Amino acid sequence: MLEPTHNNELPPIPSKRYFTIGEVGELCAVKPHVLRYWEQEFETLNPVKRRGNRRYYQRQDVVLIRQIRSLLYDEGFTIGGARQRIAGASHKQEQTPYKQLIEQTIAELEELLVALK
Numbered sequence: 001m002l003e004p005t006h007n008n009e010l011p012p013i014p015s016k017r018y019f020t021i022g023e024v025g026e027l028c029a030v031k032p033h034v035l036r037y038w039e040q041e042f043e044t045l046n047p048v049k050r051r052g053n054r055r056y057y058q059r060q061d062v063v064l065i066r067q068i069r070s071l072l073y074d075e076g077f078t079i080g081g082a083r084q085r086i087a088g089a090s091h092k093q094e095q096t097p098y099k100q101l102i103e104q105t106i107a108e109l110e111e112l113l114v115a116l117k
Contacts, residue, residue, distance in 0.1 A: 006061075008059060010027065010028060010029060010066065011027055012104070012107075012108045012111070013027060013059060013062050013063070013104060013108075015057075017058065017059075018048070018056040018057065018058060019056065019057045019058075019059075019061075020054075020055070020056065020057075021035055021036075021047075021054075021055045022067060023057075023058070024057045026065075026068055027062055028062065028065045028069055029069070029076055029081060030050070030065065030069055033053075035065065036055075038065070038068055039055075039085060041079050042064075042068060042082075042083055042086065044064060044086060044087075045061060045064055045065065045068070046061075047061055059101060060098070063100045063101055063104065064086075067100070068082055068086070069088065071085055071086070
């Protein structure tokens with residue numbers, strides 16, 4: 001598992017529509033029980049639930065989880081502080097998850113361009 005200060009070393013998010021809780025755990029270096037707990041604490045984290053109560057996360061959920069992870073593990077916020085920070089950020093900029101998604105996509109494309117050269 002990655003050290004808390006190595007959030008920038010997380011693997012790139014694949015271009016899929018839905019991710020299982022196990023996949024998200026690997027992409028964000030967080031165990032599934034932590035993800036389930038964060039769902040209770042952060043109302044903006046609300047994965048799609050299908051048959052058998054299975055969770056399916058979308059790309060913006062993965063970006064949000066990485067943001068939560070960074071706030072808690074890297075910046076030392078408490079759950080309440082991280083919740084306020086995320087709520088404040090969503091009021092300031094409605095496009096925040098999309099902006100992060102675009103930045104992540106640009107970074108992935110740049111890495112691909114370097115690999116092709």
